[in-house]
Amino acid sequence: MGNDKARSRFFLSALLITSLLLITLDLRGNLPSEGLRKVSAKVSSPFQTLFNSIYRPVSTFTGDVFSLGRTRSKISNLQKENAALKEELSRKNAITNEVKDLKSVIDLAGAGRYKIVPARIIAVGSAASFSRTIQLDVGSADGIKKDMSIIAGGGLVARILSVSEHSSIALLMDDETFKVGVRLESSGTLGVVSGTGGSDLELILLDSTSDLRVGQRVVARGSSNSQPFLPGVPVGVITEVNQTAGALTKSAVVKPFVDLNRISVVAVIVSKSKNDPRDALLPPSPKPIPTPTVTIFVTPTPVPSPSNSDVKQ
Amino acid sequence: MLAGLILTLQEVVVSRIAFPFANPSIFLIFVISWAFLEDQWLAALQGFLAGFILDISPLSVGIVGHWAFVLAAISYGVSELGVQLRGSRKSPLTLTVVVTAGIFFTLIFFVVSGSLINSNQGYGFMQTVPGVVFWSLVFTPLISPLIIVVKRAADGVGKSLE
Known part of the structure; x- marks a missing residue:
């Protein structure tokens, strides 16, 4: 048990030292971190594509669910703004x-x-x-x-x-x-x-x-x-x-x-004025709308006369 | 391998959902939960590897080795705690409390060690700590049964290979 613990601590120390070594190398610019990240991107890319294709259909829904509160407050603000604009428009129309x-x-x-x-x-x-x-x-x-x-x-x-x-x-x-x-x-x-x-x-x-x-x-x-x-x-x-x-x-x-x-x-x-305006104040008379006249010419169809061939039959 | 998949899941799915306060770190929940259920040296190794994957992740901009250092140390500590609480190790409540505390210390340790090695990830990162801790409280009870099942399956595969 004590051996295990000592071994674990030793192992942890080794890991921590490795980490510190990596940190030092990266800080000095001796570690190809960019290259490592490119390799990581290449490896994780198919998994990202897979998760993305699964996630995309539900992303809109989850986005909507989590932004529901914000959307509600936005809707409420827009409704207030709309009511104010309607009131202003109505006032302007009345004026x-x-x-x-x-x-x-x-x-x-x-x-x-x-x-x-x-x-x-x-x-x-x-x-x-x-x-x-x-x-x-x-x-x-x-x-x-x-x-x-x-x-x-x-x-x-x-x-x-x-x-x-x-x-x-x-x-x-x-x-x-x-x-x-x-x-x-x-x-x-x-x-x-x-x-x-x-x-x-x-x-x-x-x-x-x-x-x-x-x-x-x-x-x-x-x-x-x-x-x-x-x-x-x-x-x-x-x-x-x-x-x-x-x-x-x-x-x-x-x-x-x-x-x-x-x-x-x-x-x-x-x-009032001294003179009677008579009919001068009346609005102009509406012009009568002309009624279209439709003329239909009918030509009688000629009655077919019996031909010689019909007589023969 | 599993940590890599979880990290991809984190980057492609979880991080793209606009959670209030901050985004939950499924990756950290997974790594720390796993460490709690694992022996110390293996937990340290797995923490180191998970941290290294995080360091070289295409979306990472920090110093390579920083996360490896932090997660190796935290995973070892969490595993040490797990060995001491062996009886209640697989209880979701214990796991939730330990993982949430583990995430909190991980983030604090990351910020403190980052300031020592002149990393740029400091104050802004610190602001996300309460949100990440809150979400770990919410998510750990939900995903801990799955982690326990996967851990058992992994142990079974390991034993059969021996």
């Missing part, structure tokens, strides 16, 4: 839309020579109250008075119901209690447009013999002293005509020029 709306409303006011006060809709009447009202961020301090007309890019939107110092409440055109005297484009036929509570309006013509067609456009007739409505403000276009034989009046469905559910920026007309 772009507001600018667009404002530009169109200014264009309309410019064409009618109206003096306007731009306003932003800050609240919309609750559906529970069954009234289609909006709250604007302008009030008496901005020169707003009761019964003034409100326009958006396409035309009439609402009229002012009540005014406080810095805000005002307006009744939208599609409210059932809303009524505006109108005139048909070109013909000058008079009627009344009223809200239905839905997206369309109802037009009732005072003269049942008047011509009423789909596509005819409607403008405000104007109230006495231009309160609440100014003449010439576009209202909508007829989409459906209700024909009732023997009725005293004629009615039609009018689609407003302005989508009342998608407005954010409007303008309150605070003073």
